[in-house]
Amino acid sequence: MFSSRTGNRITQWLLAAANVLVAGALAWLIAAYTKYGLSTFWLFTAAIAWVLFRFSGANKIATVLWLSAAVLLSAAFSIPDRFIIARSVPGLVGYFLAWAAMIAFLVAILRGRGRTTANLCACTAIVFSFILIAGALHTTSGDPKRHAELQKEIRIVSLFHDLRSEIEAFRSRSGRLPKDEAELVSLRGKPMPVYDGNLRIMYFSEDAQHYRLECCVYDWILRFPAPSSPQRFHAEPF
Amino acid sequence: MSSDNQVDRPRPFNAVPTIGLVLMFAIAGTAVVRATRPGLESLASQENTRLARMRLAEQLALIRESQRDFLIYPEPCSVEGLLIDEDCRGRIREIYLAENLSDARLGGLRELPNLRTIVFLFANNADAFLANLRRKESVEWLSFDHSPVSRRGVESLATLPKLKTLCISASAADLVPLHNHPTLESFFVFARTEPDRLIPILKTMPRLRSVTVQTLEEWPMIGRLADRLKSELPNCESKVEEAEHAW
Numbered sequence: 001m002f003s004s005r006t007g008n009r010i011t012q013w014l015l016a017a018a019n020v021l022v023a024g025a026l027a028w029l030i031a032a033y034t035k036y037g038l039s040t041f042w043l044f045t046a047a048i049a050w051v052l053f054r055f056s057g058a059n060k061i062a063t064v065l066w067l068s069a070a071v072l073l074s075a076a077f078s079i080p081d082r083f084i085i086a087r088s089v090p091g092l093v094g095y096f097l098a099w100a101a102m103i104a105f106l107v108a109i110l111r112g113r114g115r116t117t118a119n120l121c122a123c124t125a126i127v128f129s130f131i132l133i134a135g136a137l138h139t140t141s142g143d144p145k146r147h148a149e150l151q152k153e154i155r156i157v158s159l160f161h162d163l164r165s166e167i168e169a170f171r172s173r174s175g176r177l178p179k180d181e182a183e184l185v186s187l188r189g190k191p192m193p194v195y196d197g198n199l200r201i202m203y204f205s206e207d208a209q210h211y212r213l214e215c216c217v218y219d220w221i222l223r224f225p226a227p228s229s230p231q232r233f234h235a236e237p238f
Numbered sequence: 239m240s241s242d243n244q245v246d247r248p249r250p251f252n253a254v255p256t257i258g259l260v261l262m263f264a265i266a267g268t269a270v271v272r273a274t275r276p277g278l279e280s281l282a283s284q285e286n287t288r289l290a291r292m293r294l295a296e297q298l299a300l301i302r303e304s305q306r307d308f309l310i311y312p313e314p315c316s317v318e319g320l321l322i323d324e325d326c327r328g329r330i331r332e333i334y335l336a337e338n339l340s341d342a343r344l345g346g347l348r349e350l351p352n353l354r355t356i357v358f359l360f361a362n363n364a365d366a367f368l369a370n371l372r373r374k375e376s377v378e379w380l381s382f383d384h385s386p387v388s389r390r391g392v393e394s395l396a397t398l399p400k401l402k403t404l405c406i407s408a409s410a411a412d413l414v415p416l417h418n419h420p421t422l423e424s425f426f427v428f429a430r431t432e433p434d435r436l437i438p439i440l441k442t443m444p445r446l447r448s449v450t451v452q453t454l455e456e457w458p459m460i461g462r463l464a465d466r467l468k469s470e471l472p473n474c475e476s477k478v479e480e481a482e483h484a485w
Contacts, residue, residue: 147289154293154310157334161308230426230450231405232357232381233334236483 152196152217157233159193159201160213160224167203167211168227177211178203287315294320301326308332308355314341321349328352339363345370354378358385365391372397381405384485388412407485410435417442424448428485433463433478437470446474452481 170187171177178184181203185191192200195215202214213224216238223234294316300306302325309330312320321327332355333347340363347353353376358364364382368391371377377398382405387395389412395401396415406413407428413436416422422443429436433453440449449467453460460478467476 147293150293150311153336154297157308157310158306161306230379230381230403230424230448231383232355232379233359234383234485235359236485 156195156201156215156217156222159195160215160222163193163201163203163213164224164227176208177205179205290316291319298323298326301329304329308334310334311336312344312347314343317343317346321346331355332357334359335361335364335367337361339367342366342370347371348374350376352376356380358382361385365394368394371395373399375399377401379403382407389415392416410439413439419443420445422446426450426452428452428481430484434466437466440467440471440474446471449474449476450479451477452479454481454484456480 166188167178167184178187181192184203192203194200196217199216203211204214205211209226210228211226215222219238220235221238223236225231225234290313294309294312297306297309298320301309307329309320309332311334327350329352330350331352333350333353334357335344336359339358339361344367348371353374356371356377356379358381360383361367362385364385364387368387372394378400379402380395380398381403385407387406387408392406392408392412393415395404396419399421401419401421403424403426404416404422405426407430409430410432413427417439419442423445425440425443425446425448427436427450429451433451433455436451440446449471451463451467453463455463457480460480464476464478467474467478
């Protein structure tokens with residue numbers, strides 16, 4: 001956190017705003033990208049507000065601004081499906097800009113140079129334009145993260161099937177299974193298929209008759225047993 | 239000069255208007271968002287449908303070229319398009335289902351004439367889907383993984399007249415509808431509770447040839463269960479495995 005107790009009033013305001021922005025960004029990232037959700041967000045918000053007020057040179061106004069931002073964000077959190085909460089990077093940036101704009105305008109208003117009502121209206125319009133544009137862009141573009149995840153899973157299942165066909169073809173030709181992954185690679189004449197960056201499907205020979213294919217995705221190990229197993233697919237947590 | 243100083247002087251902090259601002263932001267934000275939400279959701283739904291159809295089209299192209307005979311994650315909005323594709327619908331033998339299966343449009347998958355295998359992966363509301371699948375003649379193989387099935391779902395799958403292989407996680411009480419199942423040959427079960435209560439049910443299946451029981455029980459319970467399976471199902475290849483996690 002930035003801190004100054006000796007600069008002039010403008011410097012102190014800038015530093016207070018910087019404190020709020022940094023703390024807000026942290027709280028926002030915690031709330032958006034962790035499983036702990038709204039209660040943790042509020043706890044973090046209250047803690048930062050207290051730190052701002054007590055230690056960081058921020059004045060009461062900056063503290064209240066911080067809390068107002070928290071109220072706004074929590075209103076967005078309360079919406080079912082959280083569709084307004086950005087789940088993509090552009091949406092996240094747009095949301096952050098909206099939030100920073102709100103702080104900046106509130107600072108201008110509370111410094112009090114007249115035309116408060118007009119500033120207030122402009123502030124409201126700009127903030128919610130940002131939020132709605134970010135939300136709309138995110139929402140109307142479908143759910144790109146889910147689309148990517150589904151495509152990855154479809155690819156993994158397809159690769160399992162293709163690889164199993166190759167293994168079964170080898171078994172029917174030679175009457176045995178590849179003894180390990182190295183032999184399978186040499187039989188294929190190419191490396192094991194990859195499905196996500198450098199992550200590859202793995203082959204495990206269990207005994208003369210049984211084998212399984214495996215890969216790791218998210219926090220799961222996906223197993224694709226040999227065709228003789230009644231279990232077609234199995235996922236286990238790490 | 240004095241008027242300039244007056245203009246530049248910051249206003250003292252006043253809690254009441256600040257709290258008013260906070261409330262205004264919260265109320266206005268909630269109102270605006272609620273007002274615009276239906277429109278945005280409609281647009282999102284259209285876009286998600288487009289993406290689902292795109293995923294389906296990629297798979298159907300491979301099925302049409304006979305490069306594969308399985309379909310992964312058909313979604314409710316794309317089932318209708320799948321069923322009118324005469325080239326593909328007869329070639330699909332296996333489908334993988336995930337997520338929420340309560341949408342009635344998924345019931346259209348029973349129109350796939352050669353569908354033999356259905357794999358449920360992290361699927362919810364499998365019971366609803368199975369209710370639409372009752373008495374489907376072509377289905378021979380069902381495999382559930384992290385996809386809960388209740389007794390109602392088991393009642394539905396027990397009506398499948400050619401079901402030969404079943405892999406499921408259920409309690410013995412929920413498996414009661416499989417009593418006397420005439421065609422089941424291979425049975426793989428994660429027994430959630432009291433695995434030994436399965437044996438009376440398994441004994442009633444005339445064509446059962448292979449049983450694997452996974453359980454969270456430990457030795458010597460596993461050994462005792464394996465011995466019981468061997469002695470009470472002598473014509474059946476049986477195995478008991480210790481599961482690391484429930485599924």
